[in-house]
Amino acid sequence: MTTTTRMTETGTITIDATVNGRPVHATIAAQTTLLDFVREELGLRGAKRSCDVQVCGACTMLLDGTPVSSCCTLAWEAQGKAITTIEGLSAHGSLDPIQQAFVDTGAVQCGFCTSGMVLTAKSLLADNPSPSRDDITAYMSGNLCRCTGYWRIIDAIQLAGERMRDKDGGS
Amino acid sequence: MTNHTYTPGGESIGRNVPRIDARAKATGETVYAGDLQIPGMTYGKLLRSPYAHARIRSIDTSAAKALPGVVAVLIGEDVLDINPYYGHAIKDRPLIAIDRVRFAGEPVAAVAAESLAIAADAVELIEVEYDPLQTVISIDEALAADAPHLHVTQLLKKGLFHGLGDFNLDPGNVCYHHSFARGDADAVFAGADIVVEGEYTFPGIYQYAMETHTTIASWNPLQDEVQLWSNCQHPFLVRAEIADLFGLPQNNVRITVPWLGGGFGSKSYTKMEPITVALARKARRPVRIANMVDESMVTTRRHGMNAWMRTAARSDGTLLAREVRAWFDTGAYADNGPRVVATGADAAPGPYRWEAVKVDSWGVYTNTSSAGSYRAFGASHLQWAGELQIDQIGRQCGLDGLQIRERNLLTPGEYVRPGGKPLDADLIGDIRQAAANLGWGTPKPDNVGRGLSVGLLAAGAHPVSTAFCRMEADGTVTVYGSSTDMGQGVRTVYTQIMAQELALPVSRIRVIGGDTQITPYDRSTGASRSTTLAGMAVKRAGGELRQQLLDIASREFGLPPDALEIRDAAVWHEDESRSFPDLIKAHFGMVGGELIGRGEVRPEQGSGSYAEGPVFWEVCIGGIELEVDQDTGKVRLLKTASVADVGKAINPDQVEIQEMGGIMQGLGNALWEEMLFDPQTGQLLNSTLFDYHIPTFGDLAVEHASSIVENEDGPGPYGSKGVGEGSLAGAIAAVATALYDAGVTIDQLPATPERIWRAMQKERME
Structure with missing residues (x-):
C-alpha cells in the first residue's frame, strides 16, 4: 500500500497514522514536529522535550518499532506508520516488562529521561533479546540520563530481557 | 531485619x-x-541580548504588538513602577534589562501570545538598538585596574537571604570576599621541609x-494574587522574593511545585519566576515561559575558578600548613556566588590537621551568564587541587595516597574549623574502604593510575524545616x-x-508535593538537607501523631501510655489491640475525624544536634582507577569506587544510586564538561548538547564498587545524614589524583586528552 501526503495551500497537512494502535486522522501545520503533534494535539505528554537537537533521547517515540527523536521528526514523516509512545506500553493497565524492570531495579530517579529510555530499550530487546553490557551501552548511547549514572538502567534492561525470555520460554 | 533500635513499631x-x-x-x-x-494560558518567549555588554538605546515593539495573537510585550520600562532588582544574596539583577545588558543572553523583552509559534515570531519583530560597551569576559580582565565596572557595587543592597556578614564592597568587579586565617602561615611555610605550589x-x-526551567504565572488583578507553578527547589525563598519585588503580602503569592526533572542546584533560589510574573501582570492572562536548553545554559551555571594554592609538610609526611587564593567567576549577577565563594573557601584546607591555614576567596563579576549553585559547590572547585598536592607531598615522602591520608586526616570530635561543629565522621575508616574498593596495592601497569580523595562539605544550609501529617478516619496518612x-x-x-513512626505499611501513606499555600515552610532543597532536616521534621510530626494515638488508646484501655505499644497499624496491650480507625472513631464519635501531627526543626540552643553549624559535615570520598593512552592522552575509566558515609541509610538502594x-x-566535570565563552563577544560557543558533552x-x-558506612553519627532521623553531593566532589578529585598516579599532573579541568597530552609532554621535557 502506498500512502501519499499532500500539503494544502494553507500550509496545513493531513496525517493518517496509528498512535498506540488507534487510528489517528488530523490536519496540522506542515512544520509541526512529531513531538508537538503528540504532546499538544493528542495530549500525550509522556514524551519530553529537553535538548531539542536529537542528542538526549527524552522525546523518543517508536515509528514502526524504530526509535526516533520526535523533536527532530516532522509529524508528516509518521504518515501511514505506527507511532508508539510511552503511554502505549501500559495501555492495558499492566506495565510492560521493561517498565516493571525499571521500577524494580531503581532505574528511575527524576524520570525525565525514563519514557525515552524505556522505548529505546523496547526496540533494543526486540532486536536483541539477550544483550550484553556493551550491546546496551552502544544501543542506548542516544539516551542521556543526568541522575542515575546509568548502572541501574543497564540492570533494568538486562532484567527485562531475562524476564521476557523466561516468559517466551515458558509459553 | 532488625529495626528495634529505632522507633518501636x-x-x-x-x-x-x-x-x-x-x-x-x-x-x-x-506531570x-x-x-x-x-485555563487561558498564553505562551511566553524571550528576546535575549546578543551583546555581552551594551547600553540599550531604544526598543521598538510596535510590529510585535501588532502581530495577531500577541497578548502582551514586556520591556524594562514596564517594571519601573516597582523596584525591579532582585537577588537573594545581592539585589543586583533587574528582572528584565532596564537600560543596559551585562551578558549575552540577558532577557531584553518578553512576549506573551496565544501560541508559542506566534510568540517566537513576535520576538523576531522587536527592534533593539544597542551601543556596545567594553566587555570583561575572563576573571583576569574583570580584575584589571582599568576594567569597566558591571555594577556600582557601593550602591547594591543585600538580598533577603544574604546571611554572609559584612557587606562593604570596594568599587570594582568583586561581589564578595571571604577570608580566614589560623596560625602563622608565613612562618610555617618558611620552616617547612616540603612545599608544593600550583595554579589551578x-x-x-x-x-x-x-x-x-519552566514557570507558569497567573496574576489576579482584582485580588493582587499571584499563582505560580514552577519547577523550583526553594519555593518559600522564591515566594519571599516575588512578594518583595511586587510589593505583595507573602500569603498572596502561591507557588505550586510539580515533580522536577532534575535540579542539581540549577533550580535553586529565584530564576525565571520574576520575569514570568511581570509578563503575566502585563498580559492579565496566565503565561508559561519554558526555556530551551541554550536558554537554561545562560540562566545559571557552575562558577569557573582560578586559584593558587600551596601546602607545606615535614619530610615525614606530616602536613603543616595550607594557603589558598581563589577567584570565582560569578558572571554578570551574583546569584548564589557569595555562598559558593564562602563554601569554597571553607572547604579549601581539606579535612586535615593544620598548624596554619590562610584562605582568601573572591567572587568576581564578568560579562558572562550568571553562576550559582551546582551540586557539591565549593568542594568541587578546590578539593581536586588540594588532594593533588597531598599526593605530591606523599610522593616526596615515600607515602602512598592512603598512607599520607591515614597519617593526617582529622578524627571524630576534632575541630574542622574553630567554633563550628566538630567532625562527625570516621574519615580514616572511609578512605580505607575506598581504597579497598579500588583494590589498593594490587599490581597494575605504569599507564594505569589509582587515585583517592577525601573532603568535607559544610552541609545542611540553615536548619529550618517544618512538616505535618494527617491521619484520616480510615487510618491512612498524608504527609505535608x-x-x-x-x-x-x-x-x-x-x-x-x-511508616516507621506509625507502624504502617508504606502503601497507607501519601506524600504530597510542595505548595506554599498548603505545605508548611521548608528553607530549601539543597545542601543534602532533605533527609537530615525535613526528614527530621517529618519524623517529629509522626511522633506527635503517634503520641495522640497512644493517649487516646490509654483512655480506651484504661492504662498508662507506657503500658501500650504501636505495631502493625494498631495500638496493643499484650494480645489485645485497637486499630487506628477504631481509636479515631472512639475519639471523635461515629463519623470519624482526623488527627494532625506537627514537626519542626530549627536552630536549637545548647547541646542540640542543630546547635552548631554546619548541620553536618558531608563526606566527599572518591576512588578512581583509570588508564591513560600515552600517545593520545585519552582516558579509559577502569573502576569507580564510592563510599557513602551517611550515618544511617534510610533506603540503601537510593543512597547507592545517588x-x-x-x-x-x-566524571563529566573532571573530564569532559566546560562552557566556552567567546573571549571577545562573550557569547556561549557550545550552547547545544552537540557541542557540550554530557x-x-x-x-x-568498566566496574563500579559502592559501600555505605552506617555509624549512626548524623543529626538526622535514626542517626542519618545527607548524601548526594560528596561523591561528585570526590570523583573530580580522584580523577586528578589518579592521573597523578599515572604520571600526569593536571592543573586545568576538564582534563581533556589534549591537556593530558600536553601535561605528559611537559613532564617528558623536564
Whole structure:
C-alpha cells in the first residue's frame, strides 16, 4: 500500500497514522514536529522535550518499532506508520516488562529521561533479546540520563530481557 | 531485619522500599511543569541580548504588538513602577534589562501570545538598538585596574537571604570576599621541609537538569494574587522574593511545585519566576515561559575558578600548613556566588590537621551568564587541587595516597574549623574502604593510575524545616512537607519515615508535593538537607501523631501510655489491640475525624544536634582507577569506587544510586564538561548538547564498587545524614589524583586528552 501526503495551500497537512494502535486522522501545520503533534494535539505528554537537537533521547517515540527523536521528526514523516509512545506500553493497565524492570531495579530517579529510555530499550530487546553490557551501552548511547549514572538502567534492561525470555520460554 | 533500635513499631528504615514515584514515571503519567495546562494560558518567549555588554538605546515593539495573537510585550520600562532588582544574596539583577545588558543572553523583552509559534515570531519583530560597551569576559580582565565596572557595587543592597556578614564592597568587579586565617602561615611555610605550589583552573559547567526551567504565572488583578507553578527547589525563598519585588503580602503569592526533572542546584533560589510574573501582570492572562536548553545554559551555571594554592609538610609526611587564593567567576549577577565563594573557601584546607591555614576567596563579576549553585559547590572547585598536592607531598615522602591520608586526616570530635561543629565522621575508616574498593596495592601497569580523595562539605544550609501529617478516619496518612522531589527521592524517604513512626505499611501513606499555600515552610532543597532536616521534621510530626494515638488508646484501655505499644497499624496491650480507625472513631464519635501531627526543626540552643553549624559535615570520598593512552592522552575509566558515609541509610538502594549519579556528574566535570565563552563577544560557543558533552552510557567505567558506612553519627532521623553531593566532589578529585598516579599532573579541568597530552609532554621535557 502506498500512502501519499499532500500539503494544502494553507500550509496545513493531513496525517493518517496509528498512535498506540488507534487510528489517528488530523490536519496540522506542515512544520509541526512529531513531538508537538503528540504532546499538544493528542495530549500525550509522556514524551519530553529537553535538548531539542536529537542528542538526549527524552522525546523518543517508536515509528514502526524504530526509535526516533520526535523533536527532530516532522509529524508528516509518521504518515501511514505506527507511532508508539510511552503511554502505549501500559495501555492495558499492566506495565510492560521493561517498565516493571525499571521500577524494580531503581532505574528511575527524576524520570525525565525514563519514557525515552524505556522505548529505546523496547526496540533494543526486540532486536536483541539477550544483550550484553556493551550491546546496551552502544544501543542506548542516544539516551542521556543526568541522575542515575546509568548502572541501574543497564540492570533494568538486562532484567527485562531475562524476564521476557523466561516468559517466551515458558509459553 | 532488625529495626528495634529505632522507633518501636515500623519496619521501613533501612529497607529498599521501591520509590513511590517510579511507576508513574515509567508509564509517562508524572506531570512536570511543562505538562501543565492552565485555563487561558498564553505562551511566553524571550528576546535575549546578543551583546555581552551594551547600553540599550531604544526598543521598538510596535510590529510585535501588532502581530495577531500577541497578548502582551514586556520591556524594562514596564517594571519601573516597582523596584525591579532582585537577588537573594545581592539585589543586583533587574528582572528584565532596564537600560543596559551585562551578558549575552540577558532577557531584553518578553512576549506573551496565544501560541508559542506566534510568540517566537513576535520576538523576531522587536527592534533593539544597542551601543556596545567594553566587555570583561575572563576573571583576569574583570580584575584589571582599568576594567569597566558591571555594577556600582557601593550602591547594591543585600538580598533577603544574604546571611554572609559584612557587606562593604570596594568599587570594582568583586561581589564578595571571604577570608580566614589560623596560625602563622608565613612562618610555617618558611620552616617547612616540603612545599608544593600550583595554579589551578576550573571551568564553568552547566548543571543540565534534563527538564529546563519552566514557570507558569497567573496574576489576579482584582485580588493582587499571584499563582505560580514552577519547577523550583526553594519555593518559600522564591515566594519571599516575588512578594518583595511586587510589593505583595507573602500569603498572596502561591507557588505550586510539580515533580522536577532534575535540579542539581540549577533550580535553586529565584530564576525565571520574576520575569514570568511581570509578563503575566502585563498580559492579565496566565503565561508559561519554558526555556530551551541554550536558554537554561545562560540562566545559571557552575562558577569557573582560578586559584593558587600551596601546602607545606615535614619530610615525614606530616602536613603543616595550607594557603589558598581563589577567584570565582560569578558572571554578570551574583546569584548564589557569595555562598559558593564562602563554601569554597571553607572547604579549601581539606579535612586535615593544620598548624596554619590562610584562605582568601573572591567572587568576581564578568560579562558572562550568571553562576550559582551546582551540586557539591565549593568542594568541587578546590578539593581536586588540594588532594593533588597531598599526593605530591606523599610522593616526596615515600607515602602512598592512603598512607599520607591515614597519617593526617582529622578524627571524630576534632575541630574542622574553630567554633563550628566538630567532625562527625570516621574519615580514616572511609578512605580505607575506598581504597579497598579500588583494590589498593594490587599490581597494575605504569599507564594505569589509582587515585583517592577525601573532603568535607559544610552541609545542611540553615536548619529550618517544618512538616505535618494527617491521619484520616480510615487510618491512612498524608504527609505535608515542602522539600522538592527533583529525583533524589525525598517523597519516598518521607513515606518510609512516617511508616516507621506509625507502624504502617508504606502503601497507607501519601506524600504530597510542595505548595506554599498548603505545605508548611521548608528553607530549601539543597545542601543534602532533605533527609537530615525535613526528614527530621517529618519524623517529629509522626511522633506527635503517634503520641495522640497512644493517649487516646490509654483512655480506651484504661492504662498508662507506657503500658501500650504501636505495631502493625494498631495500638496493643499484650494480645489485645485497637486499630487506628477504631481509636479515631472512639475519639471523635461515629463519623470519624482526623488527627494532625506537627514537626519542626530549627536552630536549637545548647547541646542540640542543630546547635552548631554546619548541620553536618558531608563526606566527599572518591576512588578512581583509570588508564591513560600515552600517545593520545585519552582516558579509559577502569573502576569507580564510592563510599557513602551517611550515618544511617534510610533506603540503601537510593543512597547507592545517588552515589553512582554523583560520580557520573563528577566524571563529566573532571573530564569532559566546560562552557566556552567567546573571549571577545562573550557569547556561549557550545550552547547545544552537540557541542557540550554530557556523560553517556559509553562513558561508564568498566566496574563500579559502592559501600555505605552506617555509624549512626548524623543529626538526622535514626542517626542519618545527607548524601548526594560528596561523591561528585570526590570523583573530580580522584580523577586528578589518579592521573597523578599515572604520571600526569593536571592543573586545568576538564582534563581533556589534549591537556593530558600536553601535561605528559611537559613532564617528558623536564
